Amino acid sequence: MPLDSNVYGYTYAPGVDFSAGQSPDTLVSTQHILQPSHEEAIDKVMSSPDWILGVLVLILLILAWVRVYHLKRLKQLLQAFLYKLHVYTILRSNDSMIKRISLGLNAIFILSMSLFLYQLIEYYDVFLPLADTINSFLLILPVVLLLYPLKSLVLQLVGWIFSDTEKCSEYIFHVFLINKILGLSLIPIVVLATYLSSGQEVLLQVGVSLVVLFYVYRLFRGYFIGRANANLSQFYIFLYLCTLEILPLIIITRFVSSAL
Numbered sequence: 686m687p688l689d690s691n692v693y694g695y696t697y698a699p700g701v702d703f704s705a706g707q708s709p710d711t712l713v714s715t716q717h718i719l720q721p722s723h724e725e726a727i728d729k730v731m732s733s734p735d736w737i738l739g740v741l742v743l744i745l746l747i748l749a750w751v752r753v754y755h756l757k758r759l760k761q762l763l764q765a766f767l768y769k770l771h772v773y774t775i776l777r778s779n780d781s782m783i784k785r786i787s788l789g790l791n792a793i794f795i796l797s798m799s800l801f802l803y804q805l806i807e808y809y810d811v812f813l814p815l816a817d818t819i820n821s822f823l824l825i826l827p828v829v830l831l832l833y834p835l836k837s838l839v840l841q842l843v844g845w846i847f848s849d850t851e852k853c854s855e856y857i858f859h860v861f862l863i864n865k866i867l868g869l870s871l872i873p874i875v876v877l878a879t880y881l882s883s884g885q886e887v888l889l890q891v892g893v894s895l896v897v898l899f900y901v902y903r904l905f906r907g908y909f910i911g912r913a914n915a916n917l918s919q920f921y922i923f924l925y926l927c928t929l930e931i932l933p934l935i936i937i938t939r940f941v942s943s944a945l
Contacts, residue, residue: 691713693875727932731791732879733879736822737800737879738799739802740796740850740932741823741875741876741879743796743874744793744796744797744800745872747789747792747793747870748793748869750789751786751789751793755782755785755786755789758780758782758783758786759786759790760777761774761775761783762783762862762865762866765862766862766863766865766866767825769906771857772855772859772862775858776854776858781944787861787865790820790865790868790869791861791864791865791868792867793865793868793869793872794864794865794867795826795829795830795868796826796868797868797871797872797875798829798864798867799822799825799826799829800822800869800875801871801874801889801896802825802829803821803822803825803893804875804878804879804889805889805892805893806821806825807887808886808889813825820855832884833860833861833864836860837857837861840853840856840857840860841854852910852911855910856906856907856910856911859903859906859907859910860903860907862904863899863902863903866899866933867895867896867899869908870895870899871892871895872890874888874889874891874895875892878892
C-alpha cells in the first residue's frame, strides 16, 4: 500500500502509471542534505612524504657546518655575489677553504633545488616519464647533479677554442656562485612549503620568481664578462647565451606546459 513519507529530507511519491510510460516511484528532493562548509574555494594542500624530512635535515646539517666552521668564507661569497670586485679577490687568492665550503654549498643547492622542483611537480601534477615506478625526486636529483658539471665542461671547451680560459673560468665561478646563493635562498621556501597547511601555492610562486630573478642576474653577469673579452664578438656572446642558457629554458618550459 503506497504511503507518503519523508526520509532524510526527501518526499516519497507513491504509485505511478507504468502503462503511461512513467518512471517508478521516485524520491523528490525537498532539501539537499550536504551543505557547503566553506563559502570560498579551499587551497590545495600538497602531501609531504616522510623522506622529505631526511632531505631537510641533511640540508640543515650542511648549512650548520658551513655556518660554524666557515662563516668568514661564506661572507666572502655573499660579497662576491653582490660585488664583482670580490670575485677577483677570491679567484686570485686560490683559497683552499673556499673550495671546501663550495662543496657544501653546492650540495645544498643540488638538494634544495631538486626538492623545490619536486614540490612544484607534485603541486601542479606535472607528469614525468618513469614517475609511476620511480620517485620523482630521484628523477630530478641526478639531472640537477649532472647539469652544471656538464655545462662547466662545455664552457671550458669554449675557453679553449677562443684561447681565453681565464674569462671562461671566471664565468664558471659566477655560475656556481649564483647557484650557491640560490640554494640558500630556497631553504626557507622548501621548509615552509613542506609543513604549512595553507599558502603553499604562494610560496612556490615566490620560489619560481627567485629562480627567474637569479637566472636573469646570471645572464647579465655572463654578458658583461663576455664584453670585457676583446677576443669575443657580440655575435658569439649572443650565440652562447642562446645555446647554453636560453635554449634549455625554452625546452624545459615546453616540456612542463605539455605535461600539465
